[in-house]
Amino acid sequence: MTAIAFYAPMKSPRHPVPSGDREMARGLLAALAGLGQGGTALVSEFRSYEGQGDPAAQDRLRAEAQAEAARLIQRGRAEGWRLWATYHNYYKAPDLLGPVVSEALGIPYVLFEASRADKRLTGPWAGFERAAGAACDRAQVIYCLTARDREALAAAQPPGQALVLLPPFLNREALPPAARPVLGRLITVAMMRAGDKLASYRQLAAALALVQGEWSLDVIGSGAAEAEVRALLAPFGARVRFLGALPPEGVAAALSEAAVYVWPGVNEAFGMAYLEAMAAGVPVIAEDRPGLREIVPAAGLVPQGDAAAFAAQIAAWLGCAPDRAALAQAARVEVAARHLLPAARAAIRAALPVMQGEAGA
Structure with missing residues (x-):
């Protein structure tokens, strides 16, 4: 029945x-x-x-x-x-x-x-x-x-x-284990397709070009626009690792080593990947857009299309471990209570x- x-x-x-x-x-x-x-x-x-x-x-x-x-x-x-x-x-x-x-x-x-x-x-x-x-x-x-x-x-x-x-x-009853971030490691999880996704990758590349200091980026995802995405991130050489489309356990393993989740989120309705990152204790940086305001804490929102502001936020969070840890814990509390x-x-x-x-x- x-x-x-x-x-x-x-x-x-x-x-x-x-x-x-x-x-x-x-x-x-x-x-x-x-x-x-x-x-x-x-x-x-x-x-x-x-x-x-x-x-x-x-x-x-x-x-x-x-x-x-x-x-x-x-x-x-x-x-x-x-x-x-x-x-x-x-x-x-x-x-x-x-x-x-x-x-x-x-x-x-x-x-x-x-x-x-x-x-x-x-x-x-x-x-x-x-x-x-x-x-x-x-x-x-x-x-x-x-x-x-x-x-x-x-x-x-x-x-x-x-x-x-x-x-x-x-789709989980409880939080995953908290991340143990590798110094300077950024992560993004997103499909690679034309339109809004490619626009987000384009804006992410523009921001990364302005980030001062040491950093690396793990990219999880695949799709028809993968060649374009790889071309956008090619100037950063070995700093960027393309991990392909991973099963949930693979995404969880990558998040467990990430310091900051970075994704502009052009026209995202809300974005489940943001919640996955926050649940793992990985603070999120995204553009200040209507749907994202209801998911991403205000501290992680930057003006739309402002590559310099996005880059400055990345550098600030990578450079201050105590602030990043506090943001990570607050994100986990929020996800546990509402998401x-x-x-x-x-x-x-x-x-x-x-x-x-x-x-x-």
Whole structure:
């Protein structure tokens, strides 16, 4: 028996390519487990993502979604589903399943991380944006990962809907061991792709060129833009080590030796890698951007596009071990209090419709 049917239209938690989106989906599955009598299951791996603005492709996805929804309705009736939960509904990957299935089964429907984009109501994604908006309208509860998201959704909040703040969290019950940093070692963990990621690597390279003193950088990640990233960091020679895409245990081992985590975070929504670093006791330097302000402590935020300020912050933290240690401890305390599974379960449970009236809720 399944109490909670879970679905992620943007990227399944079983997707082979690692990303913050995939990790958040896995974390939600772990957090939801046990919150309803009967457990939680990933019920579909149908991917509605359409990134090119191709109406014909979107029509094909809608047709596929109709068939998938019909299958899920039958399964849901057989298994006695009591709630549908979807992670990440937006105009490029709207939830085409949850609203249909939940209505047919007469069960509550909730969203984790959702957005509306009125500017997309005209143009190549207009139909998908209408679908994303309809999913938002249908939801009894929307869990928002940032206060900024909650404020944006409040502008079109239907009567009776709850908008609940759920800070991003790591898929772990407790903190990892604290880092034992190697002197001068910096680290970044990020995919290598065109667009915002490459822009961040470009700004990181500009800052590193201005850092005085001894330093080294471990880069964890891979992707289609790896050649461009290597070219950007080539002037630093052996100071930069490219470690490739590592499994979680490899990332943890690298973080355990890092002194400072450096990543500008151009247009990052919040950034799970920042939380991983902070949990390990590695202080973070990032650009001062709306989403990052809700994750990164103010001491680690520098003005956008200011390579000199970024470099100065790196040099200051590498040059003062006591200050860095204090920042590291404060980061671990913050993550333990707000960004691990126990805190996430408590926030979800407080508003989850399926918990109403259940024994032990």
